Structures are given as C-alpha cells and as structure tokens.
Amino acid sequence: MSLASGRTYLAIPGPSVMPDAVLQAMHQPAPNIYEGDLVKMVDGIIPDLRKVARTDGHVAIYICNGHGAWEAVLSNTVGAGEKVLVLATGRFGHGWADMADGLGIELEVINFGTKAPVDANRVLEALAADTEKKIKAVLMVHVDTSSSVRSEVPPVRAAIDAADHPALLMVDCIASMGCDRYEMDAWGADVTITASQKGLMTPPGIAFAFFNDRAAEVRKAMPRVSRYWDWTERANPEMFYQYFGGTAPTHHLFALRKALDIIHDEGMENIWKRHATLAKAVWTAVDVWGSGGPMTMNIADPANRSHAVTALRLGFPHGERLRTWCAENAGVTLGIGLGMSEEGDPKGHGFFRFGHMGHVNAHMILGLLGVVEAGLKALDIPHNAGGVGAAAEFIAQATLPAS
Amino acid sequence: MSLASGRTYLAIPGPSVMPDAVLQAMHQPAPNIYEGDLVKMVDGIIPDLRKVARTDGHVAIYICNGHGAWEAVLSNTVGAGEKVLVLATGRFGHGWADMADGLGIELEVINFGTKAPVDANRVLEALAADTEKKIKAVLMVHVDTSSSVRSEVPPVRAAIDAADHPALLMVDCIASMGCDRYEMDAWGADVTITASQKGLMTPPGIAFAFFNDRAAEVRKAMPRVSRYWDWTERANPEMFYQYFGGTAPTHHLFALRKALDIIHDEGMENIWKRHATLAKAVWTAVDVWGSGGPMTMNIADPANRSHAVTALRLGFPHGERLRTWCAENAGVTLGIGLGMSEEGDPKGHGFFRFGHMGHVNAHMILGLLGVVEAGLKALDIPHNAGGVGAAAEFIAQATLPAS
C-alpha cells in the first residue's frame, strides 16, 4: 500500500522547494522590457543580492545555470594559456576545472578527495611553489553538493596572503548561498558565484557573479572577453538590457524579487541559524540509525559538513532501495549519490543525499526523517530506531532560549 | 529561534491541503457559461461524484458551504411543523438541528455527548415510540469534526427498518467523504451531503447532496420548496444553468474536475486504506505520548474514531500552548478544540485537533508527529518520548505486503 498521495517533498540538493509565493509571483503576463515596473524592480534587486552575499562589491546577473557561472567568471579573469589552482573536494570542483580546461586554461588541481575539506596548508605550498606567479586564480567550492563537504574560506585567503601571491580567490557558493554562513567581503573572496535554484528559492535559469575591485582590475587587463560573459556592463549598465546582455529573464526576475523579500524578512542570521539547526537535526537522526547499522555520513567531522545538504552511504544496493521506497510509499524524493561509487557499486546505488536547503522548516525535515526511519524498517536495513525521535528532541532544545 | 520558514502544513480538519494541480486548474480565465467546454466538463463530474459516494442516486451541486447543504436537504424533505430525529455526537449534530429549527422543523434530539458514537438501540427506541410516524427524517453525522467520533451507518438503517419506520435516513459526510469508507447505497442512506473542502480537496464554496428515489418522492410530495434549495432541476437539468440554480461556480468546477481525477486515479479503496493507515499512525504516536502524560484522544475506542480527524485533550492551557508552538516554531497549524471546554477552561484551550484528511501522505503526517513531539518537549509538557518513532514503525509495517 502506498502512502505517497499528498504534497510531495523534493528533498534533493537542488533545485530546492520553492515558496508558493515565488511561484505565484512568476504567474503574470509578459512585461515591457524597455521601461516601467520591471526596470525599477531590477534596480532594487541588486542591493538585496549584495546583502545575501555579504558584499559591497559588484553584481552581475547571468541567464545561465551554475555551470555557466563557472565559465562566466573564468572568462572575465583568466585567459587561454593562463593558469588556475583548483581545490577539489568533490565532483563540482572537478567540474569547474573542466570548464576552465574548455577555455584553454592551464590547470593545477589539488584533489582533497570526496571526504575532506580544503587543507589550506597545501594551498600555501602550491602557491609558494609558484615562484613565477603564474597562477592567476584559486578556485574553491564552498560546499560541494556531491560530497556535502564545506571548506573554510578564510584559511585559504590567509594562505594566499601568506604566500604573498596575487591570485584571485574565487569561490563557488552555488550550494551554500542562503544556507551556510558566507561573508564575501569579511572573508576576503575576490569573486563569488551562485545560482538561483538552491538557497535563493527561484527556478534554475539565472546565476550571479559578485566581484570586488581587484577582480574588476584583472578583467580590465584582459585582452578580450566574450561579450556574453563580460561582466563589465552587466554590473554597471547604462541601459536596462545591459544588465542581462540582451533580453531580460523577466519571469525569473519576478520570482527572484519575491524570494529576496522572503529572505530579508527572515534575515540572513536567522536563515543561517535555521539551516544549522535543521542540518544538526538530520545528523542527530543519522547518528542514531548508524549506531546500529551501515548508514554513515560521508563527512565524518561535523565541522566540515554543509548545512544545506548531507551525503550518505548505506551500502549497495540499499541507498537506491531506500530512495525508491521513500518516493513510492511516502511522497519524499531523496537525492542520488552524485559522483559516488565503490567496488561492487559502479553506479553508486549505495549512496544518496538529503537536500535541506532554502525553503525548509522543522515540519519538512522531521517528516523526511520519519519517512527514512520507516523506510529503513520496512526494507529491513539494519539500524537503530529512534533517529527521528532524537531529531525532534534536538529541535526542541534548539528552539529554547539560550540559558 | 524559529524553524517555521518553509512550506507550512495546515493540519486543521478542513479546509484541507489542496493538491498543487487543483490550484493550478483554477488559474484560468472566465469561461463561457452557456456552451462549450465547461458544459461538457460538468456532465463528466456527476458520475465521478457518484463514485466517491458509492451511489447510483441523484446528485445536486449547491453553491454554499456545509451549513448550506444542511439547509438544502432539509428544505427538500421536511416542512415547517414537521419533525426530525437528530442524532448528535458533537457540535455539528447540534448545528444541523439548529438549521432545522430555523426552518420551523420540530426537533427530537438524542444527545450522545462528545465522546461516543450513535447507539442504534436508542434510535430504535425513539422510532418505536413514534407511533404516529411523525418523524420525517433521521439526521446523523457520519464523522463529527469537533469530537472526531465516527458512527456506523448500517446499524441506524437497521434500526429504522426494525421499527418499520418511513423516516428518511440523512447522513452528513462533510468530514468523512473521501477519507473514511462510506457506501451510500449499500449502507441504506437515503440522503447524503458533503462539501468540497475536505476529502474532495477543493476550496470551500460548493457542496453536494446525493439522494435516492425514495427521497425524491418525499420531495415531490412537499407543498413548496425554496427555489434555491430545490434539488429537482439541479439533479436533472434541461439547461446547464439549472445544475446550479443560476450562474455556474466556474472556478470551483475547474478545481473539482482536477480533484476528482486525482481521486479516481488513486481509487477509493486505496484512499480509504491510506487514511486508515495514517490515522492509526497518529493514534500510535498519541498512545506513546499519553502513556507518560496528560495527552488523551477524545474517542477512546479506535473503532469509533474517524480516519480524517483526531480530537485530543492536553489540559489547560497546554493545548493552546502546543498549537502556538507548532505554528511559530515549526510551520504546522493545528486545529482548535472546537466546541470543547471544561471546568477551568471555558475557551477550550486544553483541547486541539489534528486534521489528516484528503491530500495527506506519510511525509506530512510523520512531520506533524515529529513537530508535536518536539513541541511537547520544548514546552516541558509531560509525555513519553518515542511517539513519532512508533508511528514510523507502524507505517513501515503497514506498507509491507500482508504475510
């Protein structure tokens, strides 16, 4: 018997659940793109985006997905034949490297595997070894959605400074923005990218680059930048269409405007606390389950785990069985174990992920954990019961005023 | 700290959560109400409504709420000065009686209190005592939303038959239709009413009367029936507007059409099983919590509990505190304790209700139970922990194939 008929919960690590009001905001006729309300609306979006990234820097909006944002910021700062240092902590670090390769950029990749964050000492070593200062940018992924590892940005900044190296620090915050704390200016990132479909609670299709004056200077020194990716006019348009390098993404802008209203009504600090608490509730449940069976979190140290997504291993083929059970019986879609595999499990069917990013509350998370606990039991996968109860208790404590 | 920002869950006993596709279906321009697609659509709605009520009888659609449906069917069958026997098992039985009183109908009320279902023996006694056969109809509420008690219909039918009494059996299925099993023809109801906003997953604003040929004969013998409430043309229209006694409720019909599609795609038997299972999951959790504290279900015997709603007592003022906590901290709205009060609690702040009707799945219910467990803990209300875990285990067992 299926108990799935109801409002389903998409617990994948993006696209994330959108507020009803965001979808509602998109449901309106095409607007004039040359003058009027739309033009005024976008002028207000820019400072609100800055507040999300904690920066006073420049903002460029791109019609593209996250992969496009990777290419966009590289196109503005690193030419063919120049070099980048890529800090890979999962599939997406390698993806960004691949995008750089497509632009003819020379790669130096430090691979931290899929279970550990960036080690800033190794960054320092690599930069120190670059005596000719050929490395033009250091690319790091704040939260790698595949491994769910979160790396600290300030130590990398410190390493660059310690090496007295001119490389730009470029940070991919696609999975983390609006979920995990991120402070672009305070932490010393020169370039930050993100996309619409995770913590920003807007459908996929637009992405953002934030950059500081140092990065802007690097751009100015570039001999040539593709017109579509050039951030110069996008960040400082004389005419409205220049924001978007052509026709505006009208309905995404309607959605984004509403999402930013919701975000700033709650407040960034509150949003970060909410995500931290809900993530810890998830981990609490997994710790209980895992104490009696094979379930483990991919990232052992809680300090290195993202608050937006949790990658797990359950062993072949239990990850896939659990995902299927949750969807067919309980109305929950879990994320696949992206980029994971091991001996005997070439397709990664022993792995899965919980997305808990963006528009997510205690009800949704406790429902998710309750469903997983039911699924483990129904599928006879070894575990200790009590995970969802422990998570509920954790949440109870978290909501109390600090004593 | 609040963890409420996310998709909120309205767990009140109606209006219930609507499928996104139902809301989407309502979002279209005004249609022609004289010819074309709308006219064809309504012709298909009628047989699909019959399948929900398990009847081959007549169907009348009314633009009104449930209270209007009470008045509608009385207006067709019982005149001023005539008499009805009302079987009251909560606030709504008395409400229907009050509606009859407004029509000048004489009342005989058997009050079963708020904790027990109809006792058919007492119905038999009352009818046997009515030697002049003055009672024109027996009114019963299948599920009283306030007390969450469910009364069996067949024993009441049997009592009427045993008394050889001509009274019509009229059943209010507003809370139960599409949630608790109901078989109008097989169970011998003459008239059944329901409304759109619970198991039918459509916004409040339209209601339905089903009636058999016996009831139609009673109508024909009435000296006069209000044109608005007269079901004759509504159930057998020559022209489209007669379905609705005037202008069609266009957007409710769009919603209803989609809701009926969803209902019959799942199938009535599957829907009833789903509600039974989810209700029992709720009770399982409450049993655990109540074993260590004051929480009790209003209806002691599970056989008498509705699968659509559960009324509870937590004691003053804990019901209200819990309701507030769930809304402010976790994104869940619980139902108030309608019509309940006790010494020291004139406003019923010790009572509350869970709605679990209509578009509801394992994720929503386990999330609800997880939130309540967290709330009990955060508010330091005595209870045994483990309720949501026990419910998850119950659900796991329920989804397994019968051995």
Next chain:
Amino acid sequence: MSLASGRTYLAIPGPSVMPDAVLQAMHQPAPNIYEGDLVKMVDGIIPDLRKVARTDGHVAIYICNGHGAWEAVLSNTVGAGEKVLVLATGRFGHGWADMADGLGIELEVINFGTKAPVDANRVLEALAADTEKKIKAVLMVHVDTSSSVRSEVPPVRAAIDAADHPALLMVDCIASMGCDRYEMDAWGADVTITASQKGLMTPPGIAFAFFNDRAAEVRKAMPRVSRYWDWTERANPEMFYQYFGGTAPTHHLFALRKALDIIHDEGMENIWKRHATLAKAVWTAVDVWGSGGPMTMNIADPANRSHAVTALRLGFPHGERLRTWCAENAGVTLGIGLGMSEEGDPKGHGFFRFGHMGHVNAHMILGLLGVVEAGLKALDIPHNAGGVGAAAEFIAQATLPAS
C-alpha cells in the same frame, strides 16, 4: 482560415474578464479559517464593499450565486403569504419573482416588457391602490442583463414616498454594480444585492446583500428566517465563521480582496466614466452599422441603456451566425440573446449581446467592434461599414480634456 489563436476575449455579460492579479491572488494554499491573516483580511473587505455600493449600511456576504441573493434578501424580509410588487424589465425581474413564488410570497408583477425601463408612475399607481399596505417590498432590477435596460432608482423611491407606502425598496444590482453609477443611500434603496462575477471581477460563487436599518427592523419583525439566509449574524458577526454562516469561501475572498484593491485604486467615479465611455463607443459603432442594415439595439433610448451590457437584434439567424464567426475566426465570444425570441425565431438566434462590464478597456472594446465589423462583412450581413472607426473617433474625443 481562422485568426482566433491568441488571447481570447469573453465578451459575454458575465462572468466577466478577470484581472490577472485576481486569478493570481486565488492561487495560494488553504488558509486557517479560525484565526490569522484571513480573519483580518475580511474585516477590511466590508468597508470596501460599502464604498462600491455607496452605502453606510450593513453588509452580508453569501456563498451563493445571484439567484441565491434574490432568495436571501426575500427570506429576511418577506414571509410566505406576504406580498411583493415586482417591476419586470426583462428575464431577471421575472426570475426574482419566481424566486419569491418559491418562498410562498404573493406576487404583483408590473411587466414593462423587454424594451423599456420602469415607469415610476405605474409604481405609484400600484402602491396607491394597495390601501391595505400589503405590499411588503418593491423589487426592481437596476440593469436587466437580458434586455440591457437600466431603470432609474430615485423615481421609484419617490413613488414609494409619494404613496406614503412602507414597502421596502429592494434593488438587484448584479449586472450594474461597479459599472453603472449606483448610490444606494443617496437614492434611497433599502436593500441592494449584487454578485461577484461582473463588475466585481471575481469568479461566480459569492454574492452580497446591503441593507439599511429600516430593512434590519423588518427582519427583526419576521417570525422566522432560514438560518442560511439570515443576514443578522452575517452582518454583525461575533465569530469569524458567522460572516459566512459556516466555512469561509477562502479563495473567493482572496480574489475579492485583490479586486477591491484594483477598484478603489481606480476610483468609483473613474470606473463609472470608463464604462459610460466604452458603452457609448459600442453604441456609436452599432448606430453606424444599423444605418445600413438590420442591426438594432434592444433599447432605443440611450438614457435607458446600461453601461455594462448591450442587447441587440440582428434578425434570424444572423445573430447566431455572427456569434459563431467571431468565436471561430477571431477569438471573441459574444453573449447569447437571453430570453429573446420572435416569430420565426423561437430560440432567439437573431439576438445577441455584448458584455462590456468590469475589467474592460479601450483595446478590448475596439477589438470587439473591429471583429464584429469584420464578421458582418465576411457573412455578408447588410450594414454600413465604419462602425469601429466611428467608435475609435468617439473614444479619441472622450479622452480629451473637456474644453
């Protein structure tokens, strides 16, 4: 070849075209009906409704269509066996009379046919003849949607006063409210009804009664009023549900709130001027066409024509041919000729109507007229060309500041 594929225009006299923002406002999840935002919202709706009807009186909201509103106000004021004077100027006057008949009310009908407004002299005669003051209410239809005639209210008030008669003056403004000027208090109406789906730009399904203290006194003297129709608690609720005599029509209220915002942003005087101008543009075109062929307006004297709807005769079977042509070729749905027929045309296929009520602007009306002009030509129905051009010129003049 069809040129219909595009945004179609429903030019029937109700339901009318709704603003996109109204439909958008309806697209949201079910709200709590016991407390919170919905409750506050309705409190603000009441004064905004009063401003539309130009009254300081009482307001009752009913979940029903316009036919229900007829029954509602009669139920509050006129008992079975009592008498009303009905002033019929088309199908809807007779419809209201029929509704009264269903309540056992005695009827005196003055039939002004389908081409003329109420003649207040005849009202005075009838009231003067009622020396026993048996007539409890005078029922008039401000604009009869079928004939498109508009009758003046103040002369009827004057006639009642001149006859020194206690009868209530009850006015049906279903078609006219928010289109033709109407001032309930200044004009001396005691009771006014309207419905949601015309000038109020909300889907059909709710209706409204406005009544003054005199009418309230009459209600109080009634021996019994049906609970559903009783306006007492609806107009002066202690608890929220009493506004609606049960469950609130949640999604209609969302729509109505937005529609009232749009209405009062424009302003009643501006709305009335807009409708007057657009109606005259329609008549200007018809005058041109009719000068060379059979097209005539049902109401000869412009002073007696509604600004919300125009009924026309084109002769059998041209009305129906034109309606079909416009729908199939040009994306416009014209209204049928409701209640009209003549020798050789029992189904009224020589008649049709233009709806121009509510959310309607110069573009929509000139498009309508252009399409009709094209249809007359394509169907080879005799007419003088130049109707739409003349209407455009009329509109040009109307928009100029008065010299």
Next chain:
Amino acid sequence: MSLASGRTYLAIPGPSVMPDAVLQAMHQPAPNIYEGDLVKMVDGIIPDLRKVARTDGHVAIYICNGHGAWEAVLSNTVGAGEKVLVLATGRFGHGWADMADGLGIELEVINFGTKAPVDANRVLEALAADTEKKIKAVLMVHVDTSSSVRSEVPPVRAAIDAADHPALLMVDCIASMGCDRYEMDAWGADVTITASQKGLMTPPGIAFAFFNDRAAEVRKAMPRVSRYWDWTERANPEMFYQYFGGTAPTHHLFALRKALDIIHDEGMENIWKRHATLAKAVWTAVDVWGSGGPMTMNIADPANRSHAVTALRLGFPHGERLRTWCAENAGVTLGIGLGMSEEGDPKGHGFFRFGHMGHVNAHMILGLLGVVEAGLKALDIPHNAGGVGAAAEFIAQATLPAS
C-alpha cells in the same frame, strides 16, 4: 479620462503575449532533475522543436537569451582570428557582428542599411572575392526586429553555392520563428538560432541552435570550444543534464512543452497564414492613415516586410506621443523605435513598432489598430481615418474560402 483599466495588450516585438496555459504550466513545484517526468518530457520536446524549424538536424537548447545564442553558434564554428561575413539589415545584424568581435573573430560586414533586405548579389561578390576561402560563415538575420525587414534565405544559399564557397550559412530566426515561414533544410541553412520569447510564446531565458551535419563537422574540427557553448553533448546527451550543460531550466521546459502543444495543435502552415494575414491587416490600416499624414512603414516593399513586427516612422515627437497615449489611455503598449534616429530626433522619438508575433489573433490586432486610430485623432496627428475599418474589411476577406 483613462480607458486603460482592463486586460492590457503588450504589442512590443518580444517578449510576446503568452497563452494563459503556458503561464499555468509553469506554476508547479520544482521537479526532480535526475529522473522521472521531466526527463521524459524533454525527450519529446526535441522533435517538436525540429518541426517548428522544419529541419531534421540537430538541436541544442541553451539557457541564455538571444545574444547568448549568437555567441553559442559562433563558439562552435568560428575561432579567434577566423572570419565571418555579416549581412546587416538593422541593429541585430550589427549586434551579432559585435558578438563575433568579442570572440576575436575577423569581420566583414555588408551593411544593407535599415530599409532594405539582403541583396544576394552582393553576397556573391563578397564570396567570390574571398579567393582564399577565409570566410568561415555567412551570418544573416531572417527578420531584423529593429527594422522589421525580412530577407530571403534561399538566394543567399544560392549565392554561396554559386561562389562554390565552403562558408556555413547561419541564420538568426529569433524574431521570425513561428511567425514568418522558415524552412531550414529546404532553404539550405546550416545553422539556425532562435529564442523562447517570441513566436515560441515562452518567457525569455532559453534559446535554441539547430545545426546540420556540415556544421557538426566544422565543430569537430575546432581546436577548442567553450564547454558552456559546446553543442556536441547538448544535441546528443548521454545523461539528462548534458542537454543543458548542467542544471535543467525546469520551469522554462514546462512552459515550452505547453507552447509546443499549442503550436502543433494549430499547425505550422496555419500559424504562418495567420501571421501573414494579421500583418497585412496592420499594413492595410497604416496605408490608410499614411495616405493623409506622416505615418510610413519603415520597409516600403511588402515583400520585404516581416509578419512578426512592423517598424514605423511618425516623425518627432509623434511616435513617442502616440506610444504614451496608447499606454495611458487605452491599455496598449507599443514598441519603441529601436536603433532608429534622424536629424532632430537623436532618441528616435519619431519611431515606434507594432509587435504582432506569436499568440495574437484578430481581436488583439483590430483592438490595437482601433486604439492607434483613436490616438492619432486624440493627438491631432494628421492621418486619414478609416484604417481600422479597412483592416477589418481585409480580415473579413481573408477568412473567406478562396473562390
């Protein structure tokens, strides 16, 4: 007095009016992007896109606007230092050239001004002069939205063939696709681009490249192509995300699916006829108005005019006055005169455009023309009246079966 309050008509040359059903289709929760319904849906979109472009070739979908599509196809086929021949017939030809310049491509531009189509003889001359075959591609804009000129594709193909030149023929159909007849394969285009927001009736944000095997071969020979723009995997994906080079544009895909349903329900031949007829209706009106005043169409020869957009000159400052009048008084937004200016009118306030692309029917166009005729009169701009009437007569004739 304003007559603008009603459903407004956005008559700009893109984004175009969208069907209500397309907006409705976008209003749904985020889907899973790894498996399930979305994946199946996209597989069906590809052949339906091919049918719109009349090609059996390859299809790549890009998340970007039209400017992005320009860069995309250049990136796949022309390297830095290589050369293209650009045939400019308005602002957008120069825009494409500018995009090529940004990629380091050498430009040869034949400027045909803003009032004439491409002259294939000059193309032949240019190619014949390229004895070293350095020109890698000929870029032409089928309909230049700024000038509204339409150039014939087959003569350009013939010129390339006559010169026995290997250059690819790349055609920008952003404004014309789904409006003006276009037959990619029959006409010999090697690459065709378009975007979502005009004839495809979907919000701006995705664009499309169609290419044949010859173009695919050119791509394969490129030493390096940017990963984001590389069409190889997009047109032949092994995994779903490769269609989009990353995260799928979920809500645009929902919209596009519905738009393609609407398009193919009507049929390409019918769509092209509808646009041709409505465009000619517009020209008929303009011819009348212009016969008595300054209004002229930018493109003198009807054979060279697009069926999707009409650019006009009214003389300073009448274009801007008319645009303002239509918006403020009548609910119609006209397009600005993009890229137009003349002595005494540096901002092009004497110019404007009618968009009549995509979801547009006789009602919308006749309303547009009626409004413009009213505006000319109200503003006292010299013109002969009767334009809208003449257009209505033209439409009447066009809908008749051919004799």
